[in-house]
Amino acid sequence: MTKVLIPLAEGFEEIEAITNIDILRRAGLEVETASLGGLAVTGGHDIIIKADKRIDEVNSEDLVGIVLPGGMPGAANLRDDSRVISLIQELAGKEAxxxxxxxxxxxxxxxxxxxxxxxxxxxxxxxxxxxxxxxxDRVVVDGNIITGRGPGVAVEFALKLVDYLVGSKKVEELKATMLTNF
Known part of the structure; x- marks a missing residue:
């Protein structure tokens, strides 16, 4: 199975994290969440999510990608964590x-x-x-780098990730079952 990591830092944007977890799993991908500290991570709107594991327990060899939710101070916390930076650099070197x-x-x-x-x-x-x-633009794709504007484009962003990892046929299936039209 294809594994994607979604790291969660205190203050993450809940819509972006949960939407990506949900849609990637609907596409048949294995999604693993990892916290920077304890397993319970509080989002920017005080929603607590229990991560699957801690970032130190992640095996990068199992990963085909990483998806970073935004939100503040969540994004700054990810940026300031050397483990996250090293993991991104390692995955980028593998064209993940x-x-x-x-x-x-x-x-x-x-x-x-x-x-x-x-x-x-x-x-x-x-x-x-x-x-x-x-x-x-709402979502920008440059090779293996995909970026999106914010919470309002979370579904569109997640579908671009599915397209990149699984293909357009799965995107069309998801769009039909989710009743989305973009």
Whole structure:
């Protein structure tokens, strides 16, 4: 089975985390969540999610990608964690999927993986994304790097991840069963 990691840091955006977990699992992918500290992680709107494991327990060899939810201070907490940065750099070296939505592209900037790539983020974070070619599109795909604007594009973003990892046929199946039209 194909395993995707979604790290959860205190202050993460709940819509972005849960939507990606749900849609990737609907697509038949194995999704593993990992916390930076204890297993109970509180999102930016005080919703507590129990992570599957701690980031130190993640086996990067099992991963085909990483998806970073935004939210603040969640994205800053991910960016400031050397374990997350090292994991992103390792996965980027293997051309694995590297995805970030909302404020989380700042983590990709911190990891140095979006240099001269196209990317997007939540409005206002573009000044922190100095190394990329910034776009204001809802979802931006540049090879193995996928970025999205924010909570309102979470479903569209997750479907792009499915398209990248599984293919357009699965996306069309999901769109039909989920009654979505983009």
């Amino acid at each position: 999927l590297i995805a970030a939505i909302c404020a989380a592209p700042i983590v990709l900037e911190g990891a140095g993986v979006i240099n001269n790539r196209v990317a997007t983020s939540y409005p206002g974070f573009e000044q922190e994304l100095e190394s990329c070619n910034y776009l204001q």
